[in-house]
Amino acid sequence: MAQVVIRNLNKKFDEVHAVKDVNLQINDKEFMVFVGPSGCGKTTTLRMVAGLESITSGEILINDTVVNELPPMDRDIAMVFQNYALYPHMSVYDNMAFGLKMRKFERTEIAQRVQEAADILDIGQLLKRKPRQLSGGQRQRVALGRAIVRHPQVFLFDEPLSNLDAKLRVQMRVELKKLHNRLGTTAIYVTHDQVEAMTLGDRVVVMKDGVVQQVGAPLELYNQPANRFVAGFIGSPSMNFAKVALAEHDGAVWAEGPDFRIKPPAACAGRLRGHAGQNVVLGIRPEDLRVANGSDPTELGFDAVVEVTEQLGSEILLDLKAGPGSMVASVEPTVPAKVGDKLRLALNPDRLHFFDAQSEAAI
Amino acid sequence: MIEGAPWRRWVFFYIPLTLFVFVLLFPFYWMLITSFRPDGELYQPWNSPRYQPFFTANPTLEHIKGLLEETLFSTWLWNTMIIASLSTVISLFCGVLAGYALSRLNFPFAGSLGTGIFITYLVPQTLLFIPLADIIRNFKLGDTPWSLVLTYPTFLIPFCTWLMMGYFKAVPKELEECARIDGASRLQAMIYIIIPVAVPGIMSAGIFAFTLSWNEFIYALVFLSSPQEKTVPVGVTSELIRGDVFFWGQLMAGALLGSIPVAIVYSFFVEHYVSGLTGSVKG
Numbered sequence: 001m002a003q004v005v006i007r008n009l010n011k012k013f014d015e016v017h018a019v020k021d022v023n024l025q026i027n028d029k030e031f032m033v034f035v036g037p038s039g040c041g042k043t044t045t046l047r048m049v050a051g052l053e054s055i056t057s058g059e060i061l062i063n064d065t066v067v068n069e070l071p072p073m074d075r076d077i078a079m080v081f082q083n084y085a086l087y088p089h090m091s092v093y094d095n096m097a098f099g100l101k102m103r104k105f106e107r108t109e110i111a112q113r114v115q116e117a118a119d120i121l122d123i124g125q126l127l128k129r130k131p132r133q134l135s136g137g138q139r140q141r142v143a144l145g146r147a148i149v150r151h152p153q154v155f156l157f158d159e160p161l162s163n164l165d166a167k168l169r170v171q172m173r174v175e176l177k178k179l180h181n182r183l184g185t186t187a188i189y190v191t192h193d194q195v196e197a198m199t200l201g202d203r204v205v206v207m208k209d210g211v212v213q214q215v216g217a218p219l220e221l222y223n224q225p226a227n228r229f230v231a232g233f234i235g236s237p238s239m240n241f242a243k244v245a246l247a248e249h250d251g252a253v254w255a256e257g258p259d260f261r262i263k264p265p266a267a268c269a270g271r272l273r274g275h276a277g278q279n280v281v282l283g284i285r286p287e288d289l290r291v292a293n294g295s296d297p298t299e300l301g302f303d304a305v306v307e308v309t310e311q312l313g314s315e316i317l318l319d320l321k322a323g324p325g326s327m328v329a330s331v332e333p334t335v336p337a338k339v340g341d342k343l344r345l346a347l348n349p350d351r352l353h354f355f356d357a358q359s360e361a362a363i
Numbered sequence: 364m365i366e367g368a369p370w371r372r373w374v375f376f377y378i379p380l381t382l383f384v385f386v387l388l389f390p391f392y393w394m395l396i397t398s399f400r401p402d403g404e405l406y407q408p409w410n411s412p413r414y415q416p417f418f419t420a421n422p423t424l425e426h427i428k429g430l431l432e433e434t435l436f437s438t439w440l441w442n443t444m445i446i447a448s449l450s451t452v453i454s455l456f457c458g459v460l461a462g463y464a465l466s467r468l469n470f471p472f473a474g475s476l477g478t479g480i481f482i483t484y485l486v487p488q489t490l491l492f493i494p495l496a497d498i499i500r501n502f503k504l505g506d507t508p509w510s511l512v513l514t515y516p517t518f519l520i521p522f523c524t525w526l527m528m529g530y531f532k533a534v535p536k537e538l539e540e541c542a543r544i545d546g547a548s549r550l551q552a553m554i555y556i557i558i559p560v561a562v563p564g565i566m567s568a569g570i571f572a573f574t575l576s577w578n579e580f581i582y583a584l585v586f587l588s589s590p591q592e593k594t595v596p597v598g599v600t601s602e603l604i605r606g607d608v609f610f611w612g613q614l615m616a617g618a619l620l621g622s623i624p625v626a627i628v629y630s631f632f633v634e635h636y637v638s639g640l641t642g643s644v645k646g
Contacts, residue, residue: 052540073546085537089559098555099545146545 002063002153002186003028004049009058011044011210018044020210022058026188031180033189033201036233041210042190043158049188050079050156062153073102078147079156082163084139086131086146093127096146103150117145120179137168144176148183155187161196173199194234198222206230228281228360231353237286237317242324243357244282246275255282255354259323260302265349271363272354280363282324283353286317289329291337292346301346304329306337320345391622397615398426405611426612427620436617438591439598444624446508446594447576450515454572457516458523459565463553465524466531467539477528484521491517492585499586510586511594515576522575523568530564531557566632577625595621 004026011019019041026032034042047053049060051072059066067075078099087095093114100110118124121141131139140160147155160176161169177200180187191197197204198218206213206221206229214226218234225231231239244255253269253276255262264272272280292301304322311333318329318337322345329345337343354363397405399422407414430436464470465477495514504510534557542552558565583597590602599617603610 050540050544052543071548072540072544073548075544077544079541079544081537081541083535083537085535085541087538087542087556087560089562098542098547102542102546102551146541150545 003061004154004186004188005059005061005064006045006049007059007061009045009048009060010056011041011048011053012056018210019048022207022210022212024205024212024215026186028186029184031187031189031200031202033191033197033204034207035191035194035197035201035204036207036213038192039209040207042192042205042207044210045207046156046158046188046190049154050077051075076153077156078150078152078154079158080143080147080160082159084131084143084163086139086142088131090130091127092123092129092131092134092142092145095131095142096127096149099146099150113149113151114145117149120148120182121145121175136164137172140164140172144179148179148185151185153186155185157187157189159191160189161191162193169196176200195236198234204234206233208233224362225283225353226362228283228355228362231283231355231362235285237328237330239283239285239353240289240324240327241355242282242284242327243279244324245279246272246277248273248276254299255280257282257324261299262302262347263299264352264354265300267350268352268354275354275356275363279357281355281357281360283355284327284347285351286328286330288348288351289327289345290331290348291335292344296344296346300349301344304343304345306339306341306343309337309339318343394615394618394622397611398619399423400612401425402612426616430613430616430620434602434613434617435590435593435598436595436620439593439595440620440624442508442592443577443594443596443621446511446515447573449508449512450519450576451569451572453512454516454519454523455565455569457520458527458568458572459558459561461520461524462527463531463557466528467536477525480521480524484518484525488518488581492581495582496585505586506588506592508592511576511579511582514582514586515579519572519575523572526568526571527561527564530561530568534560570628570632573628574625577621 004024006022006024006026009019009022010017022041022045024032034045036042044053048055049062051067051070055068059068061067062075062077087098090098096114096117097110100113105113114127115124118127121144123138123141123145126134126138126142131142134142140163143160157176161172164172173196180200189196189200191200198221201218203216204218204221205215208229214221214230216224221230221234225234225239228241232241242257244257247254247256252263253272255264255272302323304320304327306318307321307326308319310317310319314333315330316333316335316337318331320327320329320343327345331337355361356363396417396419400419401421401423402425404415404419404421409416461480465473465480495517499505499510499514504513538556538560539552542556543549547555578596579594580596583594584601587593587597590598593601595617599614599621603614603617
């Protein structure tokens with residue numbers, strides 16, 4: 001059982017206010033991912049949980065105990081670092097056993113736990129080697145092994161997959177997920193990669209400039225982003241944005257841009273009515289755009305010219321110049337689009353996002 | 364490497380290299396040949412018909428024998444060894460701790476303190492021996508090995524501290540953080556993780572410190588007076604130059620035997636020494 005609670009957490013480095021009033025509850029057995037661009041305060045928050053960074057104000061509780069003043073060794077946590085931080089002068093076995101030796105475990109208990117972890121991670125044959133004799137993926141496994149032998153209350157991961165090549169990263173991501181399912185230890189995982197965040201997290205915290213933007217399950221962030229930043233950060237390719245003016249004509253709300261106008265469906269019209277007469281930002285994901293056919297209603301589409309096509313095999317990304325501005329559409333690989341083609345695009349009416357132009361909050 | 368025609372390689376690489384090696388090694392060759400040359404050949408005028416300065420047909424061990432039997436050379440060697448080893452150990456101990464503290468503990472004024480320590484290294488020994496002589500006299504340490512064991516660290520500690528500061532900065536701080544999460548205190552993390560990783564740096568600092576104290580001249584000349592307390596550099600020059608007579612054979616034999624321990628230390632640690640200088644940490 002391990003629950004991590006963060007209350008009004010702040011961190012200031014001299015002039016820089018790196019973490020601002022973070023409030024979070026990470027439940028037992030939960031895999032929580034902190035994601036955001038570099039410098040958003042996610043690693044600093046993690047390091048404060050680890051006890052490697054002092055807390056300017058606020059509280060961190062692990063299992064209802066305030067740990068603000070506890071040194072890292074007494075917090076019963078394990079951390080995996082981006083550069084693995086394996087002890088270069090020790091064998092893999094000694095690397096994994098170090099934490100247990102420091103905690104005065106019996107020799108037989110240490111051997112048993114290291115063997116167990118090595119079996120889980122499939123590194124049994126590497127135990128006698130030194131870190132420099134290992135490949136990147138193997139080092140990563142050893143770093144994970146060193147964390148799991150201790151059976152800690154909480155795992156902390158600081159961008160652990162960033163130093164691996166793309167293929168290995170995907171593989172290790174799956175293994176991490178399996179490992180978490182198997183061990184069920186509460187985990188906090190920091191990454192700048194939204195794909196990792198979406199695939200690994202039970203819940204995801206999106207941060208920017210030290211402020212938590214949104215906390216939620218991956219699909220919640222994808223489907224109902226709280227603001228324009230989250231909408232643009234989650235999802236790949238990222239969401240298209242267009243400035244539109246909201247206007248009421250004949251009892252319906254219309255979103256009007258320079259060369260186009262669309263009529264949002266009645267479902268969101270109610271929310272938009274309050275903003276009639278204002279400028280707002282329309283957001284639409286590339287996967288919610290498609291090439292229109294004759295049966296599509298004209299008020300939910302616009303004309304566009306293909307500027308670049310990107311063939312990905314399973315889909316085609318079209319970079320378009322359209323009334324609302326530059327847009328990316330992800331379309332079926334069978335669409336015969338060429339550079340310079342004029343297309344009519346249809347919007348998925350259920351998946352339109354609107355954001356306030358000033359506050360950028362979702363409407 | 365130099366590319367292009369073979370003559371370019373000769374002109375820009377092999378010939379300059381040969382000259383450089385020659386200039387570096389010739390004094391050692393001269394020392395070696397003089398040590399084994401009989402006095403009869405040594406004191407010939409340069410225009411004598413049998414003058415042959417670069418080799419000898421009749422090598423002799425008389426200078427080495429004379430050095431070991433007629434002078435206190437073996438005592439000087441022993442003194443130098445003890446003094447250099449002790450002052451190296453003291454300086455390394457202080458230098459490693461100070462270097463660690465200055466590079467890792469973020470205490471106020473750490474930066475200016477580091478610079479301050481370096482500045483003390485820049486004070487020339489030729490000035491510093493004057494106040495030190497006063498201190499040595501007050502503590503009644505004159506003419507004992509302690510006068511050198513305790514004064515050599517005045518320039519060795521700043522030196523070791525600076526070398527170790529640079530080295531510790533190159534050791535990733537995650538190693539230490541990881542150790543502290545693993546359950547080590549700061550001191551344990553330092554002993555089990557940081558110091559083993561920094562061994563190449565510590566060895567370089569140690570070799571430098573040992574060589575500096577082995578070769579040190581001014582303090583040894585000023586603080587030691589009785590022949591049986593002297594170190595090699597002072598003993599050889601003060602006892603083998605009598606008035607204006609230079610006992611060249613024994614002088615060179617003394618220099619030769621005096622360089623051998625340093626040469627052994629160097630060759631033994633050279634691997635570590637080089638990797639210490641390049642600051643490589645295998646991660």
